[in-house]
Amino acid sequence: MKFSPAITNLSLSLMLALALCSAPSSHALVVDELYFQELPVQGQGDAERLRAYREALTAVILKVTGEERWLRDGSVERAVRDAQSFVQEVSYRSSGGGALSQTFIRIRFDQELVDNMLGTAGIPVWDRNRPSILLWLTVQGPDGQREVLGSDSEHPALELIREFSRVRGVPILIPVMDFEDRRSLPADVAWSLDEAAIRQASARYGADSILSGRVLSSPGGDLVGLWQFLFRDRVETFDSLETDLAAYMQSALTRVTAQLATHFAINVAAQPVPEQVTLRVEGVDDITAYVNLLSYIGSLAVVDNMSTSLLDGSNIELSVSLSGSTYLFTEFLTLGRDLVPGEPTVPQEAQGNVLHYRWVR
Structure with a gap:
């Protein structure tokens, strides 16, 4: 401005x-590096670099718009095919050594060019000032015991949550589950998705939105759960049925991210x-x-x-x-x-x- x-x-x-x-x-709640992407590549040849440009620009547009549907827009598809025209800076780095060596390409896209392309296409752009999501996730094990996951829990869902936050540029907060959290929101209360109790327990974190979920594994191996999303004075409840944990978490987080992007993105x-x-x-x-x-x-x-x-x-x-x-x-x-x-x-x-x-x- x-x-x-x-x-x-x-x-x-x-x-x-x-x-x-x-x-x-x-x-x-400021999310930096929305227009930057780092990807593993097989080498520094032209074909591999152009492929990386396309993959990276797709990821950047997803971060900047917040919604997967815009990737199917004709203007976005044309821009991705011509991704090299949006590149501002590129470099390489390597990690490891010997047989374990891996090359990465680091690509920074021109924000003005990307935003102008999206604006011309009538696609809203999501600012880097972004609302946070506080995530209460209660899991039920095979023995019937329930646990509200905290930031120090050893559960594969946490790494999936952190990866989604990084890839999509969405601030996601995990409760610490200290004595105060456990007293305010016992596992059985969290499992019931008690809105009043969840709002009260969440107050200390000052989050802009609250996503609460529960998940159990069915005898057939499916993951069955229920979610509740609180944003402003709105309450939305939706169920989920997936065959693996990654898809289970992805579907819920993608859904609420799209809602926040729709609310805050600017359509010039x-x-x-x-x-x-x-x-x-x-x-x-x-x-x-x-x-x-x-x-x-x-x-x-x-x-x-x-x-x-x-x-x-x-x-x-x-x-x-x-x-x-x-x-x-x-x-x-x-x-x-x-x-x-x-x-x-x-x-x-x-x-x-x-x-x-x-x-x-």
């Missing part, structure tokens, strides 16, 4: 320069006229807070440009032009947790497009 400050005195110009050049941009083609909103923020007590605020707002993909229209003590007013809706803008602010609704409270769209927030970082 672009900064276009309306106030041009020296001190404000200095603060804007600081915001652009030196402000930290580390906010919760569907927003031909930018929305304008005024953001009034209290609690900006010093230059550091001001710099961090501008850096944070500027990091949101839904923000096209903004200007500072008022500085009044610890209060600041920003005029913001959006590439998405005002509602989506407030949803991104909720993810960051650096701004909380102020007075008057404006949870979604404000009357007159004036939003009141307080800076709490």
